[in-house]
Amino acid sequence: MVARMLFRAVIMGPPGSGKGTISDRIVKHFALKHLSSGDLLRLNIQKKTEIGILAKSYIEQGQLVPDDVITRLIVQELNNFGEHNWLLDGFPRTVPQAQALDKAHQINTVIDLNVPFQTIKDRLTARWIHPGSGRVYNTEFNPPKVSVRIFLFFI
Ligand SMILES: Nc1nc2c(ncn2[C@@H]2O[C@H](COP(=O)(O)OP(=O)(O)O)[C@@H](O)[C@H]2O)c(=O)[nH]1
Numbered sequence: 324m325v326a327r328m329l330f331r332a333v334i335m336g337p338p339g340s341g342k343g344t345i346s347d348r349i350v351k352h353f354a355l356k357h358l359s360s361g362d363l364l365r366l367n368i369q370k371k372t373e374i375g376i377l378a379k380s381y382i383e384q385g386q387l388v389p390d391d392v393i394t395r396l397i398v399q400e401l402n403n404f405g406e407h408n409w410l411l412d413g414f415p416r417t418v419p420q421a422q423a424l425d426k427a428h429q430i431n432t433v434i435d436l437n438v439p440f441q442t443i444k445d446r447l448t449a450r451w452i453h454p455g456s457g458r459v460y461n462t463e464f465n466p467p468k469v470s471v472r473i474f475l476f477f478i
């Protein structure tokens with residue numbers, strides 16, 4: 324029997340570099356599971372879970388969620404994916420997170436988005452988010468189909 328190689332990928336880059344946008348395209352094209360640390364935290368905040376309530380206090384202050392908290396959350400979610408191929412977005416963001424991920428899973432692909440700072444500033448100025456779905460748009464690159472008046476300006 325030939326063992327099938329599992330696709331375990333991480334996408335990295337600063338906020339606004341396009342991780343979420345590009346991940347959506349990659350996961351659709353290659354039929355991968357997508358795990359975004361930001362989306363998972365927002366879901367927990369929305370559901371008012373213990374982790375969500377804790378995470379909210381850090382996010383509101385513009386801080387990273389503590390390594391042990393986010394690591395437990397992500398590793399547990401990845402374990403639930405079992406034998407599926409996946410793309411991880413927004414994790415790891417620190418060396419201890421990277422070390423923990425390395426212990427838990429064998430990563431075989433890393434995509435690092437190298438985008439100039441000025442481009443990121445321009446993109447974030449034009450970034451809009453649909454509050455209902457969490458979908459991200461850009462007034463120039465990827466405009467929403469319906470009137471921008473119902474979209475929330477987000478930087
Ligand atoms: N011009 C341009 N804009 C992009 C590209 N990729 C993403 N964006 C836009 O840049 C902004 C930030 O993208 P996002 O996916 O939220 O980045 P993240 O914070 O790294 O997840 C959004 O408004 C996107 O629509 C790209 O390749 N070109």
Ligand SMILES: Nc1ncnc2c1ncn2[C@@H]1O[C@H](COP(=O)(O)OP(=O)(O)O)[C@@H](O)[C@H]1O
Nearest residue numbers: 338360361362382386387388393413414415416
């Ligand atoms: N790997 C992580 N480690 C710690 N905090 C995280 C991590 N991923 C997300 N967060 C928290 O969630 C917030 C939102 O994350 P995200 O949606 O990825 O937005 P952005 O890429 O714009 O920072 C971050 O600002 C941070 O506070």
